[in-house]
Amino acid sequence: MNKPIVPREIHRIYQGRTFTVQVETVTLPNGSELNAEIIRHPGSVVIVPVAADGQILLVRQYRHAIGRFAWELPAGSLKPSENAADAARRECQEEVGLVPTRLTPLGSFFPTPGYCDEEMNFFRADGLRSPTADETARPDDDEDIETRAFSLEALRQMIAAGEIIDLKTVAGLALLESRHP
Amino acid sequence: MNKPIVPREIHRIYQGRTFTVQVETVTLPNGSELNAEIIRHPGSVVIVPVAADGQILLVRQYRHAIGRFAWELPAGSLKPSENAADAARRECQEEVGLVPTRLTPLGSFFPTPGYCDEEMNFFRADGLRSPTADETARPDDDEDIETRAFSLEALRQMIAAGEIIDLKTVAGLALLESRHP
Numbered sequence: 599m600n601k602p603i604v605p606r607e608i609h610r611i612y613q614g615r616t617f618t619v620q621v622e623t624v625t626l627p628n629g630s631e632l633n634a635e636i637i638r639h640p641g642s643v644v645i646v647p648v649a650a651d652g653q654i655l656l657v658r659q660y661r662h663a664i665g666r667f668a669w670e671l672p673a674g675s676l677k678p679s680e681n682a683a684d685a686a687r688r689e690c691q692e693e694v695g696l697v698p699t700r701l702t703p704l705g706s707f708f709p710t711p712g713y714c715d716e717e718m719n720f721f722r723a724d725g726l727r728s729p730t731a732d733e734t735a736r737p738d739d740d741e742d743i744e745t746r747a748f749s750l751e752a753l754r755q756m757i758a759a760g761e762i763i764d765l766k767t768v769a770g771l772a773l774l775e776s777r778h779p
Numbered sequence: 780m781n782k783p784i785v786p787r788e789i790h791r792i793y794q795g796r797t798f799t800v801q802v803e804t805v806t807l808p809n810g811s812e813l814n815a816e817i818i819r820h821p822g823s824v825v826i827v828p829v830a831a832d833g834q835i836l837l838v839r840q841y842r843h844a845i846g847r848f849a850w851e852l853p854a855g856s857l858k859p860s861e862n863a864a865d866a867a868r869r870e871c872q873e874e875v876g877l878v879p880t881r882l883t884p885l886g887s888f889f890p891t892p893g894y895c896d897e898e899m900n901f902f903r904a905d906g907l908r909s910p911t912a913d914e915t916a917r918p919d920d921d922e923d924i925e926t927r928a929f930s931l932e933a934l935r936q937m938i939a940a941g942e943i944i945d946l947k948t949v950a951g952l953a954l955l956e957s958r959h960p
Contacts, residue, residue, distance in 0.1 A: 602846025611793045612800055614816040616894055619793055619800050627841050628923040634843045635795040637818065660808050661892040662815045665783025668892055705938065707946040709890035711842040711849055713797055716891065718946060742809040754957060757886065765888040765899060769946050772953035776935060 603627075605634075616640075616675060617714075639716035643686040644673040644766045646704065646774045647694055647723045653747035654774075655694050655726075656767070660742070669746075669756070670764040671771075673718070682706075682719040690723050694745045697733060699725025704773040709765060720770050722777075750775070784808075786815075797856060798895075820897035824867040825854040825947050827885065827955045828875055828904040834928035835955075836875050836907075837948070841923070850927075850937070851945040852952075854899070863887075863900040871904050875926045878914060880906025885954040890946060901951050903958075931956070 605622035612619040618638040625631050647655040656669045672693035676685045683701055691697050704720035748756070753771055756762045786803035793800040799819040806812055828836040837850045853874035857866045864882055872878050885901035929937070934952055937943045 603841075603843060612816075614802075616816055621795075622843065624843050626843070626923065632843070635793075635797055636844050660784075661889075662784060662803065662805050662807070662813070663817050663894055663896045664889055664892045664898075665896075666892075668889070670892075673893075705941060707944055707949060708842075708845055708849070709946040710895070710897065711845045711847075711851075711945055712854075713844055714891070714895075715844045715846075717845075742807065757954075758957065760886060763888055764892055765890040765946060765950050768888055768953060769950040772949060773938075776939065 617716075635713060637710075637714035637716070639675070639714055640678070641676045641682070641717045641719065642673055643676065643682050643689055644671050644718050644720045644770050645686050645690045645693075645698075645723050646671055646720065646770045647690060647696065647698065647726055648774075649726060649747055651747075653749055654753060654771070655696075655745055655747050656753075657693050658744040658746070664763075666763070668764050669762055669767070671767045673766060683721070686719070686721040686723065690726075691729055691733065693743055694726075695729070696726040697729050698723035699727060702777075704770070704777060707769065718766055720766075720773055722774055798897075816894060818891075818895035818897070820895055821857045821859070822863070822898045822900065823854055823856045824863050824870055825852050825899050825901045825951050826867050826871045826874075826879075826904050827852055827901065827951045828871060828877065828879065828907055829955075830907060830928055832928075834930055835934060835952070836877075836926055836928050837934075838874050839925040839927070845944075847944070849945050850943055850948070852948045854947060864902070867900070867902040867904065871907075872910055872914065874924055875907075876910070877907040878910050879904035880908060883958075885951070885958065888950065899947055901947075901954055903955055 605624050607623040609621045622634045658669045674689040702722040706719045784805045788804040790802040803815045839850045855870040883903040887900045
């Protein structure tokens with residue numbers, strides 16, 4: 599059984615800006631029937647921006663969903679028909695103000711496959727440079743972002759101390775460390 | 780600004796089995812107003828079960844949201860008023876059929892803080908033993924789960940090869956490796 603199961607019925611509950619909520623009726627491989635509550639999401643990119651001195655750039659912003667500020671790797675959703683590498687370039691410029699010269703894929707992973715189809719596409723970004731005059735990009739209106747460079751050792755300590763609370767940041771740094779260039 | 784922002788208005792869109800969908804109107808720290816589409820989730824546990832020989836136990840199941848089978852660390856949502864350690868013990872027994880003698884917290888992280896408040900509580904589980912006759916636990920009806928033990932080296936290769944596609948598994952293994960007992 600390697601083919602996806604086609605739902606017998608789809609009931610769309612909410613079509614939002616970022617995601618769609620649906621109840622999908624499916625018959626599982628074991629024969630049982632399930633009304634699956636599913637978040638449909640366009641997918642996203644997560645960037646690990648590596649500065650010339652080896653430090654990693656993180657961004658800090660207020661996250662209303664969790665009621666806290668969080669240090670995170672820069673990231674964002676794919677726009678319609680945008681490919682992941684283009685989105686990574688755009689988000690890197692929008693969030694840290696620098697354009698990557700080189701992007702290296704670090705893999706694609708699902709953060710919450712139990713109820714959401716968001717796929718996060720991870721990229722290492724090197725050769726960060728200032729944008730030229732005709733390269734315009736600006737954050738969304740609701741984004742108020744601080745950027746800072748951290749050593750890998752400092753980030754390891756922040757994870758152990760509970761000062762980094764974002765899962766994609768933990769995973770992105772592990773993916774970086776597992777693939778030395 | 781360290782206190783959470785209280786929404787001016789909450790519009791509940793869907794109350795599901797696993798999560799609630801709400802549009803919450805908030806005024807952000809920078810003064811802009813936002814209708815935030817939020818998934819409210821009870822939180823979850825992720826278990827890194829370490830066998831006596833050092834191998835890690837993973838489970839494989841069909842994930843309808845992504846239309847694929849996936850190898851993952853055992854995990855599950857908190858039940859109402861259940862604490863994380865109790866949930867970890869219960870999920871470990873339900874999913875791999877073994878009861879952990881010792882649980883070590885590996886940290887708590889948000890997989891998708893941009894739109895969802897699910898917090899994943901990671902635990903290393905050691906001293907895995909068979910349940911006694913009065914320790915009953917069984918998987919949910921929609922769970923049809925295969926268990927297998929892997930070496931850390933095999934798991935690293937599966938991540939690099941794209942054979943592990945679940946983000947909490949990547950992060951959980953990294954957390955395990957960063958904290959040798």
